[in-house]
Amino acid sequence: MVVVRTGSRNDPSDNTGLAHYLEHMLFKGTSNYGTKNYKFEKQYLEQIETLFELYKNTSDSALRKFIYSRIDSISYMASQTAIANEYDKMMQIMGVEGVNAYTSNDETVYINNIPSNQIYKWLEIEAERFRNPVFRLFHTELEAVYEEKNRSLDSDDSKAFEKLFYGLFYGHPYGMQTTIGTSEHLKTPSLKAIETYYRKYYVPGNMAMILSGDFDPDSLIQVIDSEFSKWINLPKPKEIVYPELTKKPFKSTEVVGPNPAYVMFGYPVPSGRVVEGAYAEVMNSLLYNGKAGLMDKNLNLSQKVQSASGFVYLMNDAGSHIFIGVPRENQSPEEVQTLMLAEIEKIKKGEFDEKLLQAIVDNYELQLMRSYQDNFSRCGTLADAFIRGYSWKDYQVISNAYKSIKKDALIAYANKWYVEDQMITVFKREGHDSSLVKIAKPAITPIELNKGKESKWLKEHAYKNVEPIAPNFVNFERDLQRTKTTSGLDLFYVENKDNQLFSLYYVLEMGSYNDLKTAFAIELLPYLGTDKFTVEEINNQFYTLAA
Incomplete structure (x- = not known):
């Protein structure tokens, strides 16, 4: 995991949803990967950034429509050299699974499940990833964020939680703004604001790399020092202190x-x-x-x-x-x-x-x-x-x-x-929510994805040879101990040498294919007692035993 001590709590009040936007953009690459020719691409990216600022600060609907059409056309030009999803491709080449990220109130977390023999290559890629990200393919990523927002507007649970937090934390960002952001702010994003946020919060003093698994920590820390020492050692930003919450907007x-x-x-x-x-x-x-x-x-x-x-x-x-x-x-x-x-x-x-x-x-x-x-x-x-x-x-x-x-x-x-x-x-x-207004997605010209293309940086890093991991297969004859219970039931067991926990499974050679009522009977078990104990007594005993 790469963990950043910031989330929607630190979103500017006029740019809510910004931390979440940034999380999405950290998958788009840098000046070295995610592009065939960054020098060519950069001229268009700078124009797009300027146009988004103009779009944000323009209220005339006809002019906004014209500006967005310019953003769309220039974004298409920029996409001709962009290589979409190259970070994901590098992870696939290396066998990395569970590539994901999430943003919440106080944190933004990036997740990877890495084969142990690929850890050094992964560190090189992550150091590059967070060093100087390039916010390319931005207006198409807006589509994904709009879709997330529209799903939240459709979700009864999301609406209820938003109202509850507004009531509990009125006057604090926890209550006044959501991680996904307001519809109005999502429709008027600012690349400059995202860049400013990144420069402020994505600094060494405000980030942590957390690793758990099969690796040699002594050699690994040397690689981490080597790769991440290229960053400017900036401290974590000063926390904003909010006044004590006292007012409740409703009961x-x-x-x-x-x-x-x-x-x-x-x-x-x-x-x-x-x-x-x-x-x-x-x-x-x-x-x-x-x-x-x-x-x-x-x-x-x-x-x-x-x-x-x-x-x-x-x-x-x-x-x-x-x-x-x-x-x-x-x-x-x-x-x-x-x-x-x-x-x-x-x-x-x-x-x-x-x-x-x-x-x-x-x-x-x-x-x-x-x-x-x-x-x-x-x-x-x-x-x-x-x-x-x-x-x-x-x-x-x-x-x-x-x-x-x-x-x-x-x-x-x-x-x-x-x-x-x-x-x-x-x-x-x-009932029917008559107040529901979804975000309309703007017309977007399909961009060039450049599938099959690879940056020079990817070729130099993702394809490095590594020692293969020696498989360790379970041998059921060797690894399982076998005996019988006093009543003659087969018992298979393995000693847990790691901690004090044990697990017990009963396996019955029957199921709903044998009797359709079986599935319903199993569902009833948690509500049934025995001839000696009520269901409440059984649950109390199991909970007391921490079982």
């Missing part, structure tokens, strides 16, 4: 869309320190953990609602605890919210088993141990620590923070933060 509101109705409500919670975040997470697990939370037992398993759930979303400047309730047939979202609020009140009154707190700690440590088995999750944990500004030592004490939370302290926390005058509610109603 409740609603959005309308074609999907079934539900209620979404939330509370702002502190997120500045490890312990503060741990309190919110423990609160959530007491209410909803999929097995033994108050909402699990009293609402979901008892089927008083179709579903009740919650999650904690912590950001650098603020956090939120969000709940979603889906009604049963002939039940209103308001009724669901009332039932969910009653479960929150139980915690505020101390009406919960203190033993659950230890079970929450055990389940957290289980989740953490599982995540450390996977390279992507390990990178994600390190990325989160970097973005939040924690040292790795700080991050490692989260388990201790969970263990330190006692019942009385949690009750006090709940009574302080989970109060009515802080709660924001969004009711999702089923």
Whole structure:
């Protein structure tokens, strides 16, 4: 992962969506790759940048249409030397998978899953990629961003979350602007603003490279030093400090869309320190953990609602605890919210088993141990620590923070933060959204993609010979131990030498092809008890065991 400590929080208020635009443009190449002839291409790119500024600052519709036609025609000229998708092609040549990126409130993250024998070549490419990107093929990339925006406008969930965050974080970029940006700003993009943003935030002091996998760290760090030392060593930019949030624009509101109705409500919670975040997470697990939370037992398993759930979303400047309730047939979202609020009140009154707190700690440590088995999750944990500004030592004490939370302290926390005058509610109603206005895509002349063409830089770097990886195939006769249980069932097992986890699978030689009712029967199992235990007792026991 390459992680940049910036996201939509730092978008200029008159250029929302900018961080996300930039993420897209970091796949377009540099002066060395993504082009057959950068010197020829550059003259057109400079004209396009100037025209986009003129387009942004022009209000006359006829003149705007003329300017965009000029952008379109010059973009076609520039595309004659551009090589589309050359970064992706280099990754394919090297066998890199999972090439992706995402932008959120506080971070922009670039992801690659790299064969271990290609890591040195990948470092060369990444150093070049972020050194001096060229924002080519820009107006065609707008189409992709417009499509993302239109999908978000169609999405009931996106509309509900946007309203909720507006209510929770009114006066802060978290609430006042979205990662995708406003329709108006997306229609008037500024290449100069994107360039300024890149120069400000994509600097060594504000970025991290996070690697996890099969490599020699001592030799790898030498290559990193060699490749990335060419960058100018600039510190991270000064953070903008926003005033404390106090004003709420509304208590409740609603959005309308074609999907079934539900209620979404939330509370702002502190997120500045490890312990503060741990309190919110423990609160959530007491209410909803999929097995033994108050909402699990009293609402979901008892089927008083179709579903009740919650999650904690912590950001650098603020956090939120969000709940979603889906009604049963002939039940209103308001009724669901009332039932969910009653479960929150139980915690505020101390009406919960203190033993659950230890079970929450055990389940957290289980989740953490599982995540450390996977390279992507390990990178994600390190990325989160970097973005939040924690040292790795700080991050490692989260388990201790969970263990330190006692019942009385949690009750006090709940009574302080989970109060009515802080709660924001969004009711999702089923119906037609008459206010929906999608972004119209401008007419664009198909550009030259130059498929099959390759830059000199690609040929010199992507095709370098590397030592092949020796495959290590599973030998089921050698690697699996076999025995039988006391009841005569076949048992196959492998010793886990990496950590204290174990997994157990029952494999039945039957399925829906044998009996169509099998699939439905399996779906019923989570709601069934036994002749000795109720389903609630079973779930409590499994959760207590962190199983």
